[in-house]
Amino acid sequence: MDASPKPPRFYLTTPIYYVNDVPHLGHAYTTVACDALARFMRLDGRDVRFTTGTDEHGQKVAKSAVAAGLDPGAFTDRVSERFRSLVEAVGATPNDFIRTTEERHHRSVQEIWRRLVQRDEIYAGKYEGWYSVRDEAYLAESELIRQPDGSFRAASGAPVEWVAESSYFFRLSRWQEPLLRWYAEHPDFIGPESRRNEVVRFVEGGLDDLSVSRTSFRWGVPVPDDPDHVIYVWVDALTNYLTSAGFPDEESDTYNQFWPADVHVVGKDIVRFHAVYWPAMLLAAGVAPPRRVFAHGWWTVEGQKMSKSVGNVVDPFELVKEYGLDQVRYFLLREVPFGNDGDYSRAAMIHRANADLANDFGNLVQRVLTLVQRNCEAAVPERGPVTPEDEALLQAASGLGAELRSLMETQQMHAALRALWDVIRAANAYIDHAAPWVLARTDLDRCRTVLSVLLEVLQRVAIFSQPFVPAGAAAILDQLGVPADQRQFGDAGRGPAPGTPLAAPSPVFPRLTSKFEADAG
């Protein structure tokens, strides 16, 4: 990333999810990842705008409404509500939940359209070609995969249909060179690197003009001055990021502070829309493109693609109920390097919750606080002279802030958690080696110093773990006697104040046992 100081504001987004179906693990994943980033930036003193929402127009949603026997308005209200509940269920803290059926969004989409027309970036024509309703994507014949029965499918596996209808086109072909220049001049625009290479190769291969309106159904934002057309659902959907930032009111504080967005986090399935069509549209409309698009990987379930027909779709509401919110958040962010594909299994989930949360972190807190109860009159002890071993652990913990900051700037949540757990494991090794329960009998001053060192380390770790496991971190900080208004990253250096009374500890991360044991193996 470039070395210039970052502005204090930070705008990040999840994709807006289609309301053709209810939320699943994949949606929860992106939302949790963005929430950890948003919480991190807030605790780091930045002015954060974090948005999510629902993508409600287009043929796919219209068809699902018909299948549900509802008009699209009633249908989208109902399913959108499920996505709003998901936000709560996974403990996410967005500043805005945007629906593309809102009036503010219609205005914004139509304004983008008008600007493209004014700049001669849109012309009328006819689209004849393949379309995948499931992906809401136009596909060239060369991108299709022939099935044994001779029919075609999209690379995603989605069926395709032949479409021939009047359509407006965006002069995307004009933007090949400017896009390639943009990628070259903004090396951080697409992450991770593998996705960036894929996008650059795609654009180098040449770009066709893009059909940007449909006439065969009505469920969308009408084209200004030509209401027989609705605007292509991806032009509509991508514009949500601008709408939420106040567009088209470019004088507004929100717009001025938050646009361009710092990062759009998306799944790898929709990179092309975000890293090719979107910046091209914005450059064409005279609006600044976002700073970065990060594409994460794909979750499978017990080695299989998640699908309704297989019946293995993981319901995030059930997951949180069964294993706990912190446990699910931690698993999703720790199990897989952000950007790689991952596999969900009950065994892996339980293993992470037990090994990392209950054993490594929870037990350490419990041990330290129990020893403080017994040997320090239930208060933060004074610290005597420190040894090189004490120093080494204290330094590992005090280096966390800078290390995590640089990892989170590049969306490496898994590495941030690994760094935190390195310190937790070092603290476990330290307590085993220092054996303060023995010192309690042989050298009480040294025992208290050891516990004081551990309290400081735990305080830092708990402060920095808030974005990932907010409930557990809060409970630990309560038990460590850290006041609620002193939990920003900037407060991490204060250290525990000697004499602060500490209550008897209660376990924070329960071990998932009995009914789970068989699965964990």
Ligand code: ME8
């Ligand atoms: O594409 N693994 O909406 P969508 C990981 N409305 N992430 C997954 C996943 C999986 N198995 N399945 C879904 C759309 N996701 C458009 C977006 S944005 C302007 C419009 C996540 O409901 C991942 O983030 O199909 C993916 O990009 C997104 O859900 C797709 O959600």
